Amino acid sequence: MIMDNLIEKKEMAASWFQELQNQICAEFETIETEDKGILSDLPAGHFEEKSWTRPGGGGGSMRIMNGRVFEKVGVNTSIVHGEFSEEFRGSIAGAKEDGKFWAAGISVVVHPQNPFVPAAHMNTRFIVTSKSWFGGGGDLTPIRPAEKQAEKFHVDLKATCDKHNSDYYTKYKQWCDEYFYLKHRNEPRGAGGIFFDNLNSNNFDADFAFTKDVGSTFKDSYASIVRATMNTPWNDADREYQEIRRGRYVEFNLLYDRGTLFGLKTGGNIEAILMSLPPRVRWP
Numbered sequence: 001m002i003m004d005n006l007i008e009k010k011e012m013a014a015s016w017f018q019e020l021q022n023q024i025c026a027e028f029e030t031i032e033t034e035d036k037g038i039l040s041d042l043p044a045g046h047f048e049e050k051s052w053t054r055p056g057g058g059g060g061s062m063r064i065m066n067g068r069v070f071e072k073v074g075v076n077t078s079i080v081h082g083e084f085s086e087e088f089r090g091s092i093a094g095a096k097e098d099g100k101f102w103a104a105g106i107s108v109v110v111h112p113q114n115p116f117v118p119a120a121h122m123n124t125r126f127i128v129t130s131k132s133w134f135g136g137g138g139d140l141t142p143i144r145p146a147e148k149q150a151e152k153f154h155v156d157l158k159a160t161c162d163k164h165n166s167d168y169y170t171k172y173k174q175w176c177d178e179y180f181y182l183k184h185r186n187e188p189r190g191a192g193g194i195f196f197d198n199l200n201s202n203n204f205d206a207d208f209a210f211t212k213d214v215g216s217t218f219k220d221s222y223a224s225i226v227r228a229t230m231n232t233p234w235n236d237a238d239r240e241y242q243e244i245r246r247g248r249y250v251e252f253n254l255l256y257d258r259g260t261l262f263g264l265k266t267g268g269n270i271e272a273i274l275m276s277l278p279p280r281v282r283w284p
Contacts, residue, residue: 006128009204010102013126014079016208017106018061020124020215021077024108025063027223028075032067037231039068039113047075052269056082062272066279069230071113074275079104080266088265093198094131101266102128105136106215107259109276110222111249115242116232118142118149118191118225119249121276122218123259124211134211135197137172138218139180140225141190141249143242149225150191156221157194157214164210172196182252189252246281253277 025047032044045067053059060078067073083099090096105125112119124136140146140153154173161168172194180189194214199207253260253276263273 006132009132009208010104010126010128013208013211014104016212016215017077017104017124020106020212020219021061021063021075023216024075024219025065027219028065028070028073028110031223031226031230032065032069034227035069035230037069037114038234042068044068045070050271052272054080054082054267054269056080056267058082060269060272062269062275064275067113069113069117069226071111072279073110074108074272076107076272076275077105078107078268078272080268082266085265092127092129093133094129097130100129103262103266107272107275108218111246111278112226112230114230114232115143115234115238116146117229118146119246119278120218120222120225122215122222124215126208126211131200133198133200134207135199136211136214137176137193137195138214138222139176139190139193139195140222143245144238146191146225146229149229152225153191153193153221156217160210160213160217161194163213164206168196168210169194179256180252182248182256184251184255185248187248189248240282243278243280243282244284246278247283250277250281 029046045065047063047065050062058080063075065073081102084092084095084101089099095101107123110120119141122138126134140150158169176192176195179195182189201207260273
């Protein structure tokens with residue numbers, strides 16, 4: 001059945017993002033208890049939640065964990081609504097006339113302790129103006145070489161894309177490669193993944209199913225990658241290199257990231273918007 005009721009569509013999307021938040025947080029807390037690496041003598045981490053409200057309408061839930069596997073991981077959800085500023089309306093599909101919008105989504109950013117565990121990012125969202133669409137994706141940022149893990153990540157994403165549309169993986173992988181690129185350094189941010197936006201095939205059920213599968217695939221694939229690498233021995237030199245490479249993450253998110261810009265332009269919670277930044281970073 002193709003959904004026609006916009007209110008119901010909003011409720012379904014928002015409910016899913018909150019459900020996925022619970023699933024990811026539970027999975028990551030379980031991984032914390034399984035650690036047998038260098039920092040295994042430290043207590044396992046747990047998520048702390050902070051709710052926030054947006055003056056213009058809506059709010060969200062920010063969950064942060066600082067643990068022994070995950071130095072910093074944020075799993076945030078938000079449901080916000082209101083009007084875009086005059087200067088921002090022209091850059092958002094369907095918002096030019098009156099600027100009204102509704103948006104819900106989930107954002108996940110992971111910065112592990114172990115330099116051999118790749119950092120990762122995932123977000124999915126549903127946005128409504130005079131138009132409506134899904135967007136999001138996931139990508140992997142290895143610090144030390146992780147060819148096997150990157151290959152697995154892409155194989156899992158491709159399988160998910162192929163289940164819905166045989167053109168999705170090639171299209172969305174290329175989009176990701178182009179988007180997560182540090183133009184000022186002429187280098188990619190990491191090993192890539194997929195990125196999609198403005199997804200509206202006129203079949204809400206199909207688009208929503210794909211968006212849900214992207215989130216679930218990220219959870220399962222990345223959890224497997226963390227478990228496979230989290231007990232790898234590392235030393236101070238690895239840690240120093242990790243902190244230098246994290247600088248690239250900061251540069252991208254402050255210079256190019258659309259989600260950061262969207263959050264700032266819509267009066268979002270500053271802590272939640274900048275949750276993506278790593279806790280320790282250095283520039284040589």
